Amino acid sequence: QVQLVESGGGLVQAGGSLRLSCAASGRTFSVYATGWFRQAPGKEREFVARIIWRGGTTNYADSVNGRFTISRDNARDTVYLQMNSLKPEDTAVYYCAAQRLAYAASRSRDYDYWGQGTQVTVSS
Numbered sequence: 001q002v003q004l005v006e007s008g009g010g011l012v013q014a015g016g017s018l019r020l021s022c023a024a025s026g027r028t029f030s031v032y033a034t035g036w037f038r039q040a041p042g043k044e045r046e047f048v049a050r051i052i053w054r055g056g057t058t059n060y061a062d063s064v065n066g067r068f069t070i071s072r073d074n075a076r077d078t079v080y081l082q083m084n085s086l087k088p089e090d091t092a093v094y095y096c097a098a099q100r101l102a103y104a105a106s107r108s109r110d111y112d113y114w115g116q117g118t119q120v121t122v123s124s
Contacts (some may be wrong), residue, residue, distance in 0.1 A: 002112075031113075051072050063090065
């Protein structure tokens, strides 16, 4: 089992920045990649970004590409999501998720472990 704990959410004005963290514990050696998803009220959960632990290959949703950056700290078993130029439409609960196998980046059903989520609210 792998446990994931997100932190760093909050309230920020449009154009501002936040950095989310996802700390992993447990059988972290079994993790192939870690991703971020988000879910706004009344909407489906959507893919944001993913990073593969070995090699560091990243994937981004078109809606955040160029504004968000995903990174990892192998020594701390932690993945970060740096969010810049935030927009009101980025408001959502952000979830960290981990994959054990090399499945597609953007399908939530291909992730095995999930965190509890952290709220990000961007005011206009």
